[in-house]
Amino acid sequence: MTQPLFLDDAYVRDANAVVIAHTPEGGVVLDKSIFYATGGGQPGDSGTISWDGQRLSIATCVKVKDSDAGHTALVPAEPAPLPAIGTHVVQALDWERRHSHMRVHTALHLLSVVIPLPVSGGSISAGKGRLDFDMPEAPDDKEDLERSLNALIELDYVVSEGWIDDEELLANPHLVKTMAVQPPIGSGQVRLVRIGDDTRQIDLQPCGGTHVARTSEIGRVRLGKIEKKGKRNRRVYLHLDD
Incomplete structure (x- = not known):
């Protein structure tokens, strides 16, 4: 499989790798990757790969279809010659965009703490995100939720x-907050993201995405509009303030 380096350290901005395959669609498969692949409501990372004086802009990263090996592919921003299989490359993230995703993702986990209701959907982008809750009625005080x-x-x-x-x-189904998307099982292990420590843990849930190391790194956030998206569904928007 493509080794996901971001799972060990989400702050790695560049790394060496070797091209092990090309996809029929023109993607580049590496033996190890710092690029998060689109999934779980979080978009794939963008950036560049460089080799032998050449440079290729990467628009996103996706999971390779029908790949039992767990490969991910880097999708070029525009048609261009690809590095040959076996080529050693240097991969580099669009760090500002990735870090924004990390801040939003962790903030959304905290949003699920201040709104302790089942989550029916979610989405992350640079600077903003949203969660859909099983919430028949809109909250009484959005400003109070934002303060909390x-x-x-x-x-x-x-x-x-x-x-x-x-x-x-x-055996612990309460850990899963999402109604629409269940964590992947079958590989033997599922990754958990924890907010807090042994003294005070405030959130623990399955998640394969990238997060900041401490909540203060998120900065201030504000809640946007709360939309009714069905009889029992409310969509809550969240924005980074900077």
Whole structure:
């Protein structure tokens, strides 16, 4: 499989790799990647790969279809010659965009803490995101929710990761907040993202995305409009303030 370096360290901005395949669509498959592949509501990373004085702009990263090996492919921003299989390349992220995704993603986990209702959907982009909740009625005080969310952010909780095996997850269904998307099982282990520590843990849920190391890194956020998207569904928008 393509080794996902971002799972070990989401702050790695560049790394060496070797091209191991091309996809029929013109994507580049590396043996290891710092690029997050589109999934779980988080968009794929963009950036560049460089080799032998050449440089290729990458628009996004996607999972390779029908790949049992778990490969991901870098999608060029425009048609261009690809590095040959076996070529050593240097990959570099569009760090500002990735870091914005990390801040928004962690903020959305905290939003699911201040709105403790089942999540029916979500989406992340640079500077903003949203969650859909099983919420028949709109909240009474959006400003109070925003204050509570920013208060959690300012407490500077540590964000860390761990792993749980499939059997443990099935025995603890309360860990899964999302109704529409279930965490992938079958590989033996599922990644958990934890906010807080042994003294005070405020959130723990399965997640394969990238996050900041501490909640204070998110900065201030504001809640946007809350839309009715069905009889029992409310969509809550979140924006980074900077």
